Structure formats: C-alpha cells, structure tokens
Amino acid sequence: MKTFPENFLWGAATSAPQSEGASRIDGKSDSTWDKWFEMAPERFNDNQGPQITSDMYHQYKEDVQRMKAIGMNSFRTSISWTRLLPDGQHLNPKAVAFYRDYFQELKANGIEPIINLFHFDMPWWLMEKGGWESRESVDTFAYYAKTAFQAFGDLVQNWTTFNEPMVHIECSYLQGYHYPAIHDFKKAVQAGYHTLMAHIKAVSEFRKLQIENAKIGILLNISPAYAKSDAPEDLRAKEIADHLNIFSFLDTTVLGQVPDFLIEILAANQLLPKTVAGDKALIANNPVDFVGMNYYQPFRVQAKLDGKQPAEDPSDLYASYVWPNRRMNEYRGWEIYPEALYDVAMLMKTKYHNIPWFVSENGMGVADEARFADKTGMIQDDYRIAFMQEHLVQLQRGIEAGSHCFGYHAWTFADCWSWLNGYRNRYGFYSVDLADHQKRTVKKSGLWFKTLTENNGFEATEFE
Template sequence: MIKFPDNFLWGAAASAPQTEGHSLLNGKSETTWDKWFEEKPELFNQGQGPQNTSNVYEMYHEDILNMVNIGMNSYRTSISWARLLPDGTHLNQEAVEFYRSYFQDMLNEGIEPIINLFHFDMPWWLMEKGGWENRQSVDAFAYYAQIAFEQFGDLVHKWTTFNEPMVHIESGYLYGYHYPAIVDFKKAVQVGYHTLLAHVSAVKAFRDSYNDGKIGIILNVSPAYSKSNQAGDLQAKTYSDLLSVKSFLDPAVKGTIPEKLIKLLTDNELSPKVESGDRQLINDNRVDFVGINYYQPRRVQAPINPNKPAKMPEDLFANYDWPDKKINPYRGWEIYPEALYDIALMMRDEYGNIPWYVSENGMGVADEERFMDDGMIDDQYRIDFIKEHLEQLHKGIAAGSNCFGYHMWTFVDCWSWLNGYRNRYGFYRVDLNDHFQRSVKKSGLWFKELTRNNGF
C-alpha cells in the first residue's frame, strides 16, 4: 500500500463565482462575469451564466456533511470580493454572516478551510476604472484582503491571495478567452505586474494584522518539456518556464523577479511600468506555502520565423505536439502524471523545500450521464487519473519533497466560466434539472476509502 504522511490534507477545491450562485442577490455587486453574460450570453455554453452555478449559497451545510461522508479533512474555496465589499469600500454584513457561518460549519465538522481571495472574479466597479491595468487595483485589493483577514481571521488559518494569476492574465489580455478579451502582450505583462504587487501587498496586510495563520498563493504550473536537446528547443523551454512558472513562483517564494525574465521582457520591449519601492515590497513579503494546480505539461520547441521583438509568447516558444501523448479528449489536455514528480523535485531543489500542496488536479468529462449505472455515475476514469497522479506525488514525497496535501478539482460539479456545465469534475453530481440535487459518484466512494486508509 502507498501511504501518505500523517495529517495529510485530503480534500477538494472550488471558488465562490463557480459555486455560490446568488450572483446578484444578498448585496453582491456585479463582476466582469455578470456583466459579460448580460452583454453577450451567446458566448456561454447553453446560456449557462453565473447566476445560480451550484447554489452553494443555500446548500453549503448539506455540502459540508457530504464532505464528511467521503472523508475530506480540508476544503479550499474563495471569498467573492464583490459580495464582501460591493462598492470596494462598504462592508456587506450579510456576506460576513454567510461566510462566517460557512467557515464555522466546516470547522464544526473537522474540515479545515483554506480560503482564497481572488479567483478571476473582478468586481465591475473596479473594471470600470481599468481593472488590473490600473495600479489603483493594487491598493484596492490590499484593502479587501485586510478586511477579509479582520472579519474571518479567527476562523481561517490558511489563506491564499490568488488562484492561478497566469490565467486571468493570459485569458483576459493575451488570448481573448475571458473579459475584457484583449490580445496585447505588453498589456498582459503590466496586468501581471500589478497582480504580483497586489499579491505582495495582501501578504503585507496579513503580516501587519498579526494573524496567527499562514498565507500563500496558488499557481497553475505546467512544466515545459522541450522537443529535443538542441539549443533552440532548450531556449524555448527556458522562456516558457520563465513566463509561465517562475514569473510568480520566484517572487512569491524567493522575493525576487528572475533577472533572466527582466532581460527577456526588456529585450522584447515588454517591460512594465514600475515604481521605486516595488522591489523591496516584493522582497519583504514572501509566502509561507504554495498551492500548485497541475493538470497538464507544456511541450515546446523553437519557433519558426518568430517576430522580433516578440508580439506573442509563441514568438518565444512554439507548441510541440508530442506523438506519444495520452489525451483527455474533452478538454484537449495531455495526461502526464510524471510531471507531478518533477514538480515535487523542483519545489524541493529550487525553492528551498517550502511547504506546498497539490491545490488542484482533476479530470473534466463531458456527458457523464452516459456512465450512469444504477443511479450512480461510474467514473472509473477519474479514479484511475487520481491513482496515477498520487503514485507520482508519493514518489516525490518519498524523495523528500515537502508536500502536505492533495486537493481535487472539484467537490460538486461546478460552473466553468464560458464552458458552463459542459465538463463535469466533481466527486458529487449536480442535477441542474432537479433543484441542484447532489449525488455521489463512484470516485467519491473511492476517495472515502483513500482518506480512511491515508493511502491506497
């Protein structure tokens, strides 16, 4: 049997905008998702917008009991900035009562809450001022963080600032997937820089509050693997890792932006606007732990005839279609569990063996109703996926990597942005046609055995 360390965190992850529902009720103001759905509902799968998602606002108590039923001892979700501070200044007392009840319920049932502050849900009032393009967003986020720590710091002892900051940067400012759907490499770099400053400013607010907990950041890490050992392919790997991995991991853990990244941006006329004092702020506010979201690797090769200076990341590294890949056809993502072992060693060897955990890992599958068997979805493919990844994670822990937990995306099927409910990820099915009724899948029962044995 593969056994995991004592007190290992077994759980799942989600976010406020993808689960809570009540998106314009109970004092919450609009986010970019509410506004985009209002303006362009045709962009959203089957017209599924952010209004109801999984109705956790009403059903959180039932959900927490279901967490207990499958052996979870921890859960990561987020606070909605637009719910807590609808205008950025005034506290929504109903939101405070909701979140305090939600978090206390977790604690009462032995579930440790890990609470994240930002999961792609930019408040509309701030978006109207330029969102992350505007440096005012840094102070606005720091104030929001401070309020959250004050209101919930007695209940929550593990905090994170951002979930996957690279996603709102790339999706919103490079590839047009998320609002405001801009394609501009230089703007994306500036948005990334302001996001980094918002992160370290929130860490500073946490330290200044004398909170007795820990604070970290959650990063999506897709390690780059080069097509060959030729110089051009290896340089493509270096560029990919600098932009996608080290850009946030280095400042968060080491307190410095890599000099190679600074040079890369300078050489390509992409450098962000900075102010004196920024470097010191970054250096002084490092994290206590890191969450790593891992779904897929990145295969890269040297680009052919790239633009110079680079107009897009593809001018620095081109995608390589590895012929031996195993694929999840529903997302088009490669399944490569071995990268989780490589990540474990990277955290051990390059980042001082800082405490870290797998904050997301999961498999989205469309039309899961096909696999209904006697009233339960038989998602053996998800069980196999988890096993393969846990084997590699255990190998990394055995090699000395300081990993303290594993969270699946996600607990109950959730709304996934423009994709709506096209792909399902949960341990529990959500029936959208029957008042959001929950029912456990086969993977949930397997997870219960996993947590009971602390291994498999």
C-alpha cells in the same frame, strides 16, 4: 500500499463564482462575469451564466455533510470580493454572516478551510477603472485582503491571495476567454505585474495583523515545459516558457525576486511593465509561507524560428509541439502526464528551498457523464479514479524523495460552473443536476476518495 504523511490534507477545491451562485442577491454587486453574461450570453455554453451555478450559497450546510461523508478533512474555496465589499469600501453584513457561518460549519465538521481571495472574479466597478491594467487595483486589492483577514481571521488559519494569476492574465489579454477579451501582450504583462504587486501588498497587510498560527500563500497553475530535444534552441524555448509561465510568480512570491532572465526577455521585446519605487523591496520582504500548485497537463515546447520581434504573443517566443507518445483527455484537449507531478515535487524541493506546498488542484473533466451512470443513477467514473491514482503515485514518489508536500485537493467537490464553458465538462465527486434544483448525487469516485482518506493511501501496484 502507497501511504502519505500523517495529518495529510485530503480535500477538494472550488471557488465562490463557480459554486455559490446567488450572484445578484443579498447585496452582492456585479463582477465581470455577471456583466459579460448580461452583455453577451451567446458566448456562454448552453446559455449557462453565473446566476445560480451550483447554489452552495443556499446548500452549504448540506454540502459540508457531503464533504464529511467522503472523508474530506480540508476544503479550499474563495471569498467573493463583490459580495464582501460590493462598492470596494463598505462591508456587506449579509456576506460577513454567510461566510462566517460557512467557515464555522466546515470547522465544526473537522474540515479545515483554506480560503482564497481572488478567483478570476474582478469587480465591475474596478474593471471600469481599468481592472488589473490600473495601478489602483494594487491598493484596492490590499484593502479587500485586509478586510477579509480582519473579518475571518479567527476562523481561517490558511489564506491564499490568488488562484492561477497567469490564467486571468492570459485569458483576459491574450486568449479571449475572460473579459475584456483583448489581445495585447504589453497590457498582459502590465496586468500581471499589478497582480503580483497586489499579492505582495496583501501579504504585507497579513503580516502586520500578526494573526496567531495563520499562514498565507498563493495558488499557481503549473504546466512544466518539456523541450522537444536537447538542441540549444529547444532548451532555450523551454527556459523562456518556464520563466514566463512558472518562474515569474514562483520566484517572486517564494524567493522574493524577479528572475534576471525574465527581465532580459521582457526588455528585449519591449514588454517591461511600469513599476513604482519601493516595489523591489516589498517583493523581497514579503515571501509566502506555502504554495498551492494546480497541475493538469505538461507543456511541450520547441524553438520558434519565425516569431515576430518584438514579440506580439508568447507563441512568438516558443512553439508547442505534439509528443508522439502522449495520452489525451479528449474532452479538454489536455495531455495526461502524471510524471510531471513528480518533477514539480522535485522542483519545489531543489529550487524553492523545500517550501511547504500542496496540490491545490488536480482532476479530470469529462463531458456527458450521465451516460456512465449505472442502474441506481451513480456515475461510474473509473477514468477519474485512474487519473487521480496515477498522479498520486507520482506525488507519493516525490514525498518519499523528500519534497515537503502536505496535501492533495481534487478539482472539485461537486460539479461546478466553469466560465464560458458552463457545465460542459464535469469534475466533481458529486454530480449536480441542473434540472432538479442542483441536486447532488455521489459518484463512484467519491466512494473511492472516502476509502483513500480512511487509509491515508491506496494500493497502486497496477500503476507502477
């Protein structure tokens, strides 16, 4: 029996823009997603935009009961910046009432809310001023954060600032998957620095309020780099990849300093961002209380022998490679490598002073899941159960080795909208029927999760 610590947080995660819907009602202003869908709907899978998504805005009370039914004792979601502060300055009373009732409903049913502030939903009014490229975004976000802490601090004990900041940086400024969908390494670094400083100033505002028993953290996507060989050039590629993609935010938010090696790499490639006097002290004085780690896949790297200098893309600094023994989730094109979760646990223990952390996302996206339904209509998602069990075996190994992990959150509770991909891949414990008012039906994985939470563990001999 693989068992977990007492009071372990078993739950799931989603975000406001991916689950709430109601994107243009009750005072909410537009995010970049609302406007981008309006401007270029053909870029979105099957014409699926952010208007309705999974409709948790109207179904949250019933959804909380569904969470309770599968044994969840915690739930991570986000606040919509454009719903709470439609113009960036004035509170929307309908938003305050909605979120307060939402959070109270969770707590009344024994489900601890973990509330995030930004999950890729940049306000359009701020995007028109340059978004994360503009230093104005730092103080604007800090004000939003302070407003949220004041409005809901009596209900929320666990706060996070950003979900996967590297994703909105890369997808917006290098990969073309988020607005403004441009390719500019220099702008990506500057946007990343402003995101970091927005986080730091939000933490500073949180500390000033001294909310009793409350803690604050950040949610980071972690894809540990594994070098193709022990050759010095491959190991250097791994070091560069880890510093750009992992240590850039982990070192600054946990240890309070920007890594020297990262500064050297950026300087050598003429990528250093513009900073402001006092930033370094702010970073040093505002570490987080805990970290959420989103893990889906590893990152296999090797030396890049013909990269441009100065680099115009991260791929000029290191190259990816295909591990011959890999297993794949073909629907996402992602390698399945549960062992990395143990490595993440050890990283947190050894490099980051064993700071409290939790798995804030882990899950398996699969397309056309309806084909796996049985005669009753329940989706038999054994592949998802196996995926989670394999990862939980490795997580439990890390906890036994002394890593301070306090929870595991699956992505996601109910199938949710996923940016340009819409509903192409499904991840939920509950299926969502878009043709029938977003009707929820529990999957086999939901029943498995209930047993997991009741036992605070599971039999896992077949995965050892």
